[in-house]
Amino acid sequence: MGSVEEIRNELKGKTGMEESVENDLFDSIAEIEKKDGVIAPLPKKDYLLAIACGILFGVTIVVFQAFLYL
Amino acid sequence: MTIQKEFDANREAQFDVLPVLGKDRIYGFLNYTYVITGFALATWCFMIGGSLSLFVGFKTAILASISGNMIAVLLMITTTMIPSSKYGIDNYTVGGSFLGHNGTKALMILLAIIQACWIIVFSSMVGRAVIQIFINLTGVEVKGKVPLLILSLLAAFAVWGITLKGPKLMGKLNTIFAPVVVLIIIGSILIMGKKFGFDMIFNAQPLAPFESKWLNFLIAFELSLGAGFSWWPNMGGLGRLCKNSRAAYWPNILGLVFAATLGTAAGVAAALLIGTTDPSTWMIPIGGILLGIIALISLSMANLTACSIITYNICLGFKQIKFFYKKEWITVTGIFMIPVLIGMFFSTALYDKFYIILGLACTIYSPIIAIQFVDYFIFRKQDLDLRALYNKTEDSKYRFWKGFNLVAIFVFITAIPVYYLFLDPVTLEYTNAFQYITATGGATLYSLIVYYFLGKLILFKKKIGGYQ
Numbered sequence: 001m002g003s004v005e006e007i008r009n010e011l012k013g014k015t016g017m018e019e020s021v022e023n024d025l026f027d028s029i030a031e032i033e034k035k036d037g038v039i040a041p042l043p044k045k046d047y048l049l050a051i052a053c054g055i056l057f058g059v060t061i062v063v064f065q066a067f068l069y070l
Numbered sequence: 071m072t073i074q075k076e077f078d079a080n081r082e083a084q085f086d087v088l089p090v091l092g093k094d095r096i097y098g099f100l101n102y103t104y105v106i107t108g109f110a111l112a113t114w115c116f117m118i119g120g121s122l123s124l125f126v127g128f129k130t131a132i133l134a135s136i137s138g139n140m141i142a143v144l145l146m147i148t149t150t151m152i153p154s155s156k157y158g159i160d161n162y163t164v165g166g167s168f169l170g171h172n173g174t175k176a177l178m179i180l181l182a183i184i185q186a187c188w189i190i191v192f193s194s195m196v197g198r199a200v201i202q203i204f205i206n207l208t209g210v211e212v213k214g215k216v217p218l219l220i221l222s223l224l225a226a227f228a229v230w231g232i233t234l235k236g237p238k239l240m241g242k243l244n245t246i247f248a249p250v251v252v253l254i255i256i257g258s259i260l261i262m263g264k265k266f267g268f269d270m271i272f273n274a275q276p277l278a279p280f281e282s283k284w285l286n287f288l289i290a291f292e293l294s295l296g297a298g299f300s301w302w303p304n305m306g307g308l309g310r311l312c313k314n315s316r317a318a319y320w321p322n323i324l325g326l327v328f329a330a331t332l333g334t335a336a337g338v339a340a341a342l343l344i345g346t347t348d349p350s351t352w353m354i355p356i357g358g359i360l361l362g363i364i365a366l367i368s369l370s371m372a373n374l375t376a377c378s379i380i381t382y383n384i385c386l387g388f389k390q391i392k393f394f395y396k397k398e399w400i401t402v403t404g405i406f407m408i409p410v411l412i413g414m415f416f417s418t419a420l421y422d423k424f425y426i427i428l429g430l431a432c433t434i435y436s437p438i439i440a441i442q443f444v445d446y447f448i449f450r451k452q453d454l455d456l457r458a459l460y461n462k463t464e465d466s467k468y469r470f471w472k473g474f475n476l477v478a479i480f481v482f483i484t485a486i487p488v489y490y491l492f493l494d495p496v497t498l499e500y501t502n503a504f505q506y507i508t509a510t511g512g513a514t515l516y517s518l519i520v521y522y523f524l525g526k527l528i529l530f531k532k533k534i535g536g537y538q
Contacts, residue, residue, distance in 0.1 A: 007457060014463045016392070021085065028089045028158070029456045037156040038092050041452070042315040053323065054144045061137035062291065065130075069284035 004030045079399035082237070083389035089158035089456065090310045097308070099317040106308065106325035108248045111255055111333045113192065113349070113373050118297050118330075119337015120347030121425040124278045125286040128271050131338040134287055135331040138294025140323070145514075146302055146435070147322045149442040154309030155318035157454060161306030162387055166459045168445035170535075171466070172473030177438070178387050181303050184434065185384050186410045187420060187427050189229060192373040193410070194417040196228075197221030198350035199366040206354050206363065215418065222414050225374065230407050232378035233385065234400055240378050247372040254365050255336045261356055262339050274342035288508055289498065295510045296428030297334075299435035301326060304383065347424070381406060429495020432510045437485035440517035441478045449525055449537055458536055467536030475535060477528050481521045489513040 002010075007026045015022055032038055097105065122131040153164045165174035197218045205212060212218075232239055262271060279286045305322075312318035340352040349369070354362030385403045388394045394402050413420070420426065446452060458467035470476065492509035493500045503512065529535045 010457055011461055014466075015460045016390075016395075016462045017087075018080075021081075021088065024085075025088055025460060028091055029460070031091060032089055032157060032456060038089070038095075038158045039155055039312075039314050039318075041156065042152060042319055046316065046319065050144055050148065050319075054141055057327070058137045058141040058144070061133050065133065065287045066284065069282070069287065 002030065002033065007033075079236075079386065079389055079402065080395065083386050086160070086307075086386055087163060087390060091158060092313070095158075095311055095313045097312045097317060098314075099321060102308070102312055102317050103321035103324055106321050107329045108244075108252070109304070110325040110330040111252045112248070112376055113195065113251060113369050114188075114297075114376075115255060115330060115333025116337040116340070116349035116352075116369075117191065117195075117347075117424045118293070118428065119334040119339075120341040120349060121293055121428060122290045122334065123276060123338045123341035123347060124425070125280065126276050126290045127274060128335070128338055128342060130287055131290060132331060132335055134290035135294045135297075135334045136327060138291045138296075139298040139327045139330055142295040142298025142510075143301070143322055143326045145439050145443070146299055147305060147319060147326075149439050149446060150302060150305040151309040151312075151318045151322065152315070152452070153446055153454060154306035155312050155315055156452070157456060158310045159306065159456075159459070160310055161303065162390070163459055164306060164442075164446075164454070166468050167450065167454050168442055168475060169478050170468060170470040170473045170475040171462055173470070173475050173479055175391050176474075176479075178384070178391070180434065182384050182388075182406060183409070184300075184427065184430060185303070185380050186406070186413060187430070188380055189226065189377045189410050190222075190413040190417050191421055191424060191427065192377050193225040193229060193414065194218070194222045194421045195350055196225035196370040196373050198348065198421075199353075199370045202350050202354060203363050203366055206359055218418075219414065222417055223411060225370075226377075226407065226410055226414060228374050229377040229381055229410075230403060232374060233381040233403050236399075237382065240375060240382060243371065243375040244379065247368060247375050250368045251372045254368060255333045257361075258340060258352075258356055258365070259332075259336050261361075262336075262343060265356070266343055271339045271343065274339075277341065277345065277347065285500070285505060288505060292432060292493065292508050292510060293425050293428040294334075295436075295508070296431040297330070298326065299439065299510075300428070300431040302435045302439065307383065348421070423496075425498075426496050429493070429498075433486055433489045433495055433513070436489075436510045436514045437482045437517040440485075440514045441481055441521045444518055444521050444525065445478070448522065449529075455536060470535050475529075477524045478521065481517050481524065484520070485513045485517045488516045 004026050007029050011026065012022065015025060017025060122134060126134060150161050154160060162174055162178060165177065169177060200221050201212050201218060204210070232243065276286065309318045337349065340349070340356060341347050344352045344355055350366065353365040356362065357365055381403060385406050388402055388406070455467055489509045489512065491501060492504040492507070492512045530537050
């Protein structure tokens with residue numbers, strides 16, 4: 001993570017944006033890098049729940065239909 | 071006063087690309103659920119339901135819709151909402167990390183073609199709705215293709231006009247007509263149940279099925295995958311506005327899977343009962359003259375609003391491309407409208423075979439999502455370099471080969487004929503393999519495996535693309 005100045009030195013004129021918008025961008029990047037993201041990541045158990053949803057409401061239905069029709 | 075002074079598209083496009091920080095985020099779990107459900111329960115539900123009714127009956131359509139949308143939406147939101155909500159950036163900005171900056175622009179132009187197809191179909195629906203209203207009010211038959219063509223073109227011009235005004239007018243129209251469509255969907259289910267009986271709905275036969283029931287289910291499942299994937303262009307823009315990761319993730323399941331299935335169910339039931347996949351012909355037989363006409367007018371306004379939002383989003387994306395940056399908003403939107411207006415002359419073919427758009431969505435989005443998944447979760451381990459994403463010059467880490475990740479582009483291009491090895495999305499001709507893995511399954515697996523191995527062999531070994 002770096003300071004706004006460091007980011008400005010690295011990116012100024014390279015983003016294709018107007019100067020006033022670029023300055024907002026540098027401030028935002030500095031803040032995001034400080035915290036490694038704007039929000040906390042999705043908890044790992046949510047990924048497990050997602051997989052469970054995919055199996056229960058996705059794969060199971062397809063398998064059920066396969067047994068029914070094949 | 072020029073249009074540019076009322077709505078500054080350049081400024082809007084620039085600010086649209088900035089990361090959204092925590093203090094500026096507006097969606098918690100509940101209000102994002104409301105928003106995404108409003109998007110999901112829209113007129114496309116009727117078209118999707120109509121397409122499913124060709125192949126399967128009501129109960130099987132619900133099962134296909136839930137299963138197809140669930141798998142597609144889970145894959146789609148995992149690859150889009152997670153990075154977009156973490157960094158506050160939209161999907162096209164994230165795209166720089168796995169396609170390269172110029173690769174993303176090329177994809178944007180390809181996606182514009184699909185978005186143009188949606189606008190052609192919904193503008194055509196407006197034209198057809200107006201014709202239905204005219205016929206039922208006057209008793210005069212409307213013959214030939216010219217009246218529909220003229221009305222559809224007028225609808226497309228109306229879309230252009232709304233888009234020119236910018237987001238404020240679209241927001242106002244959406245606030246009025248989005249809830250009205252939800253009421254129409256719920257109301258139509260209740261009226262159909264009361265008027266025809268749910269037994270009749272459950273026992274109604276599909277309109278043009280194949281002989282094999284398994285194949286019919288698979289086609290309906292494949293089209294539902296397409297419906298779920300079709301949300302890809304829109305998601306990042308929403309994810310970056312969510313206050314936390316759970317708010318960015320789970321409401322999509324409620325909205326894009328279950329609420330969308332409710333809407334699709336209304337479309338399936340209506341198509342099965344009336345015997346046609348054209349939603350403009352359902353409303354009056356179902357609701358009677360007065361309610362039917364009110365529904366048709368409301369759906370038409372909702373269609374115009376939805377089409378203008380699609381046009382606005384894609385044209386705002388174009389504004390980030392150098393060629394379009396200095397062009398006035400009317401010119402940028404006008405350039406996008408050219409293929410739409412030309413396509414209107416062929417709208418009947420697209421409207422009557424709406425499932426083509428869903429099939430195309432599978433063909434294009436499934437490899438993109440697979441590539442994005444491997445790149446973000448496996449190669450980059452959920453860590454993007456924002457400086458590299460916004461650095462559009464030669465020294466960006468994400469420069470790849472002159473702004474193109476040729477490995478990803480190779481996988482994407484070759485995944486399209488792989489899809490065709492299983493199913494032709496236009497003619498629905500299929501091979502035996504389709505019956506075991508589906509075309510989307512085949513194309514997705516191909517993209518996952520080939521991008522992983524080629525990425526390791528080329529991108530990592532040659533140290534291209536900023537991979538560690």
